[in-house]
Amino acid sequence: MNDRLIEAIAERREDLVSLTLELIRFPTVNPPGEAYRPCAEHIGARLGEGGFAIEYIRAEGAPGDSDRYPRTNIVARREGELAGPTVHFNGHIDVVEPGQGWSLDPFKGVVRDGRVYGRGACDMKGGLAAAIIAAETYIDLNPSFPGAIEISGTVDEESGGFGGVAWLASRGYFSKPRVDHVIIPEPLNKDRICLGHRGVWWAEIETKGEIAHGSMPFLGDCAVRHMSAVVAAFEAELFPLLEAKRTRMPVVPEGARRSTLNLNSVHGGQTDDFRPGLPSPNVPDSCRLMIDRRYLLEEHPDEVKDEVISILEGLRRSRPRFDYEIRDIMEVRPLMTEPDAPVAAALAHGIRAVFDREPDYVISPGTYDQKHVARIGQLYDCVAYGPGILDLAHRPDEWVGIDDMVESAQVMAIGLDLLLRGTG
Numbered sequence: 498m499n500d501r502l503i504e505a506i507a508e509r510r511e512d513l514v515s516l517t518l519e520l521i522r523f524p525t526v527n528p529p530g531e532a533y534r535p536c537a538e539h540i541g542a543r544l545g546e547g548g549f550a551i552e553y554i555r556a557e558g559a560p561g562d563s564d565r566y567p568r569t570n571i572v573a574r575r576e577g578e579l580a581g582p583t584v585h586f587n588g589h590i591d592v593v594e595p596g597q598g599w600s601l602d603p604f605k606g607v608v609r610d611g612r613v614y615g616r617g618a619c620d621m622k623g624g625l626a627a628a629i630i631a632a633e634t635y636i637d638l639n640p641s642f643p644g645a646i647e648i649s650g651t652v653d654e655e656s657g658g659f660g661g662v663a664w665l666a667s668r669g670y671f672s673k674p675r676v677d678h679v680i681i682p683e684p685l686n687k688d689r690i691c692l693g694h695r696g697v698w699w700a701e702i703e704t705k706g707e708i709a710h711g712s713m714p715f716l717g718d719c720a721v722r723h724m725s726a727v728v729a730a731f732e733a734e735l736f737p738l739l740e741a742k743r744t745r746m747p748v749v750p751e752g753a754r755r756s757t758l759n760l761n762s763v764h765g766g767q768t769d770d771f772r773p774g775l776p777s778p779n780v781p782d783s784c785r786l787m788i789d790r791r792y793l794l795e796e797h798p799d800e801v802k803d804e805v806i807s808i809l810e811g812l813r814r815s816r817p818r819f820d821y822e823i824r825d826i827m828e829v830r831p832l833m834t835e836p837d838a839p840v841a842a843a844l845a846h847g848i849r850a851v852f853d854r855e856p857d858y859v860i861s862p863g864t865y866d867q868k869h870v871a872r873i874g875q876l877y878d879c880v881a882y883g884p885g886i887l888d889l890a891h892r893p894d895e896w897v898g899i900d901d902m903v904e905s906a907q908v909m910a911i912g913l914d915l916l917l918r919g920t921g
């Protein structure tokens with residue numbers, strides 16, 4: 498069966514390239530969420546012809562949803578002839594804005610030197626096309642397959658997935674008994690299996706002060722100076738602590754194999770920007786700092802927050818008039834599917850069959866839609882596996898290699914076969 502799948506998918510190379518080009522030509526830029534519906538309908542029309550039952554699910558009322566920018570997801574399901582598990586391929590159809598620096602039209606879809614170029618080629622329309630070709634080829638070769646195959650094209654992954662996978666997950670689309678195994682063909686390289694991601698805690702810290710005339714700062718209390726004390730304390734106490742925390746999670750790149758903290762932004766005083774307005778001669782009574790803390794499986798979220806709060810409480814004791822508030826903005830738990838989980842084992846088998854080597858197991862430094870499958874769907878047999886080089890995502894002249902797409906489709910088809918027959 499493996500050899501027949503490998504051969505049949507190699508013969509569909511042109512079809513795979515055409516489908517990728519077709520998807521790139523829908524400028525599904527998010528925000529605002531352009532062209533979602535026609536892109537979803539294009540996928541639905543193709544899979545519908547192939548015998549899939551098609552559902553279009555609009556996330557009405559989700560962030561960003563409107564009649565002008567409907568959050569339209571597509572879920573396609575093909576029942577097999579025998580009882581068995583369901584394997585679901587999920588790809589996001591949204592892309593980030595092209596930005597500057599392109600040498601070609603980002604939405605034309607260009608084939609050159611064995612690569613497909615365009616916004617979303619790598620992240621992740623190439624991967625979604627490869628999953629579709631894998632499923633179609635598998636069905637053609639095994640018309641009486643057991644179980645069921647699902648393919649979804651979902652929206653808004655780039656902005657958190659609330660109108661996409663999160664929306665569907667909270668309506669049972671990513672839970673048992675409907676679905677057993679989920680593969681997300683994000684661009685993690687064709688011979689790597691991504692088992693999950695680090696945790697995230699975003700929070701906003703606000704220091705308080707007292708307004709006064711800027712010529713007499715001693716009459717007020719400067720919130721920006723209080724914030725600089727916070728940053729200085731982070732430099733002295735928190736960053737060294739985080740540097741030293743290592744993880745067994747195989748995060749790539751290597752530098753992310755530890756705890757990290759980014760200071761995303763800082764805003765203090767009455768005007769942030771002098772260009773449109775006029776400077777404000779005041780002592781600032783408020784300063785806000787947004788922090789982005791990425792944490793590890795070995796860390797508990799309470800411990801992550803306590804490290805920050807204990808520094809702030811220390812300043813409250815040591816620094817006159819120091820006062821602050823802290824607000825949670827977003828929280829995602831770290832996730833790691835074990836390498837011997839069925840979906841990872843099945844794809845590993847496919848990688849051995851196609852490349853004659855062992856897969857690398859990796860963890861993404863940032864999160865993706867797997868978080869919703871786990872937290873909302875309570876489904877843990879989920880990994881990311883797909884063609885494309887992660888570093889090219891979101892960059893100008895983004896591309897995906899055609900050989901990589903073909904080979905990863907072969908891996909997915911072999912994995913699909915094992916999972917459906919329950920031998921993964």
Ligand SMILES: [Zn+2]
Pocket residue numbers: 589620621654683684
């Ligand atoms: Zn992506």
